[in-house]
Amino acid sequence: MSTSRSKPKAGRTTRSADAGTVAATKPSKIAASRTVASKPLSGRAAKAAERRAAIVAAGLDEFVARGFAATRLDDVAKRAGVAKGTIYLYFTDKEALFQELVRYALVPLIERMSAPPAAGGSARAMLEGFAEGFVRDVVQTRRGDILRLIIAEGARFPSLSEFYYREVVARGMAGMRQLIEYGIARGEIHNPALLQFPQLLVAPAMVAVIWQGLFARLSPLDAMAMLQVHIDLIFGERRTA
Amino acid sequence: MSTSRSKPKAGRTTRSADAGTVAATKPSKIAASRTVASKPLSGRAAKAAERRAAIVAAGLDEFVARGFAATRLDDVAKRAGVAKGTIYLYFTDKEALFQELVRYALVPLIERMSAPPAAGGSARAMLEGFAEGFVRDVVQTRRGDILRLIIAEGARFPSLSEFYYREVVARGMAGMRQLIEYGIARGEIHNPALLQFPQLLVAPAMVAVIWQGLFARLSPLDAMAMLQVHIDLIFGERRTA
DNA sequence: TGATTATGACTGACTGGTCAGTCATACTTT
DNA sequence: AAAGTATGACTGACCAGTCAGTCATAATCA
Numbered sequence: 001m002s003t004s005r006s007k008p009k010a011g012r013t014t015r016s017a018d019a020g021t022v023a024a025t026k027p028s029k030i031a032a033s034r035t036v037a038s039k040p041l042s043g044r045a046a047k048a049a050e051r052r053a054a055i056v057a058a059g060l061d062e063f064v065a066r067g068f069a070a071t072r073l074d075d076v077a078k079r080a081g082v083a084k085g086t087i088y089l090y091f092t093d094k095e096a097l098f099q100e101l102v103r104y105a106l107v108p109l110i111e112r113m114s115a116p117p118a119a120g121g122s123a124r125a126m127l128e129g130f131a132e133g134f135v136r137d138v139v140q141t142r143r144g145d146i147l148r149l150i151i152a153e154g155a156r157f158p159s160l161s162e163f164y165y166r167e168v169v170a171r172g173m174a175g176m177r178q179l180i181e182y183g184i185a186r187g188e189i190h191n192p193a194l195l196q197f198p199q200l201l202v203a204p205a206m207v208a209v210i211w212q213g214l215f216a217r218l219s220p221l222d223a224m225a226m227l228q229v230h231i232d233l234i235f236g237e238r239r240t241a
Numbered sequence: 242m243s244t245s246r247s248k249p250k251a252g253r254t255t256r257s258a259d260a261g262t263v264a265a266t267k268p269s270k271i272a273a274s275r276t277v278a279s280k281p282l283s284g285r286a287a288k289a290a291e292r293r294a295a296i297v298a299a300g301l302d303e304f305v306a307r308g309f310a311a312t313r314l315d316d317v318a319k320r321a322g323v324a325k326g327t328i329y330l331y332f333t334d335k336e337a338l339f340q341e342l343v344r345y346a347l348v349p350l351i352e353r354m355s356a357p358p359a360a361g362g363s364a365r366a367m368l369e370g371f372a373e374g375f376v377r378d379v380v381q382t383r384r385g386d387i388l389r390l391i392i393a394e395g396a397r398f399p400s401l402s403e404f405y406y407r408e409v410v411a412r413g414m415a416g417m418r419q420l421i422e423y424g425i426a427r428g429e430i431h432n433p434a435l436l437q438f439p440q441l442l443v444a445p446a447m448v449a450v451i452w453q454g455l456f457a458r459l460s461p462l463d464a465m466a467m468l469q470v471h472i473d474l475i476f477g478e479r480r481t482a
Numbered sequence: 483t484g485a486t487t488a489t490g491a492c493t494g495a496c497t498g499g500t501c502a503g504t505c506a507t508a509c510t511t512t
Numbered sequence: 513a514a515a516g517t518a519t520g521a522c523t524g525a526c527c528a529g530t531c532a533g534t535c536a537t538a539a540t541c542a
Contacts, residue, residue, distance in 0.1 A: 048517085067397065069310035073502065083519040085504080094502065152393035154455045156308065161455045169456065191474060197467040199452070200474065203444040210447070211440070214395045214402045215410065226438040233432060233441065233474055285491080285537075292491090314528065324493045326530080335528065 052090050054080040059101045064145040068098055068153050098153075099160055105146045106168060109138070113171040123183030124235050130179075131205065131227040139208050139223045147206075148213045173198045188235055204230045293331050295321040300342045305386040309339055309394050339394075340401055346387045347409060350379070354412040364424030365476050371420075372446070372468040380449050380464045388447075389454045414439045429476055445471045 058080035062071045073094055077084040091097040112133070138144050154161035176198035183189035194200060208223040215221070299321035303312045314335055318325040332338040353374070379385050395402035417439035424430035435441060449464040456462070 051518095067308065067310060067394075069308060070397075072500085074500095084502090085519055086517085088503070089517070148392075148396070151389075151451055151455070153308075155389070156311075158458075162459060165456050165459050191470065193470045193473065197445075197470050199448050199462075199467065200445055200471050203448040203471075204441055206451070207440050207444040207447055210392055214392070215406050217399075218403060218406050221440075226440065229432065229434045229438050230441050230444075232434065236477065289491080313526090325528090326493055327491080329529070330491065 051080075051082060051086065055082060055087055055090060055097070056101050056104060059097055060105060060142070060146070063098060063101065064142075064149055067149075068094075068156070073097075095157075099157065102146065102150065102160060103163060105143070106164065109143060109146075110167045110171065112137070113168055113175060123179055123186055123188045124231065126179055126182075127201070127231055127234070128228075131231065132224065134205050135208070135224045135227065139205070139212055144209045144212055147209050151210070172202065176201045183235070190236065194234075201234065292321075292323060292327065296323060296328055296331055296338070297342050297345060300338055301346060301383070301387070304339060304342065305383075305390055308390075309335075309397070314338075336398075340398065343387060343391065343401060344404060346384070347405065350384060350387075351408045351412065353378070354409055354416060364420055364427055364429045365472065367420055367423075368442070368472055368475070369469075372472065373465065375446050376449070376465045376468065380446070380453055385450045385453055388450050392451070413443065417442045424476075431477060435475075442475065 055076065059071075059076045061079060062076050065071075071094075073087060074084055076097075077087055080087075087097065091100065138147065150160065150164050154164065177195055180189055180194050180198060180201070184192055184195075204227055205223075208221060208226060211221045212223070296317065299317045300312075302320060303317050306312075312335075314328055315325055317338075318328055321328075328338065332341065379388065391401065391405050395405065418436055421430055421435050421439065421442070425433055425436075445468055446464075449462060449467060452462045453464070
């Protein structure tokens, strides 16, 4: 049982059937955007993509602010400048919107996690670069909200946490592991046991995200400074910061 | 309209004023000893406390499983073996139940955080003891669920995150800071910058809690082993595990 | 002590408002 | 005109919170 109400699912006409049935895997057929330019993008398709994007953006704001159960589709519609019925032209139901939206919002993070760690210099420099980017692009942005949203709702949407694990966590862990190996090979990292728990490299980053959401107003946190100290810890002593 | 309720007997009068944290105060003298063999028929106060506890326990289960908004008070009542109206004899409304319940559940954690770190040995031993206790009493228990609940709902209940910050986080940070100072004094910890970010000591513990809730089924985590590696990191250990 | 009355804890049917999802109608584009 | 798209009033389930009435228990009385 999901958190939403169960509906009787009365017989329905075949009309709006599969607006977004694919939810499970592909991002979507319509929204894909111009990249797969099979058509010259008639005004219609463009408008559809726009509408879809507006709904997603509005949904993101609302879901982040109120959580899944407390979000009203009426509000999403209003924020998107669209009638409620329109949402159902693009998404089969509230849950589909939610899941697709989170997955869509995760794409940049997935790309970041999949990108090669820009090898070359020291492992330390690589980790520092990663931390810097994370603070800049995640901790202090909407992306952080999404992470918090997943932490909050993930347990109630198994397929979502699975997706997140597969696409973000697993990749991130693999990347971190690589970095650790590299660091060990270069003699920068001395504890090979770290390889078993790459989570330890990113744990402070997670804490920074959570802190930002819960306690920032009570006690601001200089995330970058914290990560810097953490990195010092990983690589052993270093000059006074 | 019509029928059913006849008898315009305006009985009602006062209702239990507040139902605040007290509710069941002093049973005076009676109660306690009145216990009869198998039937726990003690005084009213005892029964009231029991009922209250049942509601709190039921609420904890439900809120943890579904989150605040999606939890139905009907379900809480059913689980507690009580009528819905009864809940309102003890708590003013859903939110009051939620907040009181979380605070109540936090008490053991608060005590743990306030307890003196059992000084004497090495800072490392102290941290190890802390980690062990945390894994045993939090990560793998209901208490972990509560932490996750706070992370999930905290942003929507400012007074709750404030309470949590004041009673748990602030104390925990103070304790960690003390421990770090002690470690520095003993020459076990070499990076004084840690004092500015005691969060770093507990970050992996937080990650363990979150992991347990979201990914345990996909990829089990040996929390204690992870914390051990983390501790090695803090204290600059480097011998091959 | 047993009988009678007072108390207030407890109940659950009910109300009023909310909201996900539908669909007849209207509007646009081709 | 046909096909596709958008609308928003509407429906029906749903649920927090209420309250008139019940009944176990305590308090008082005979």
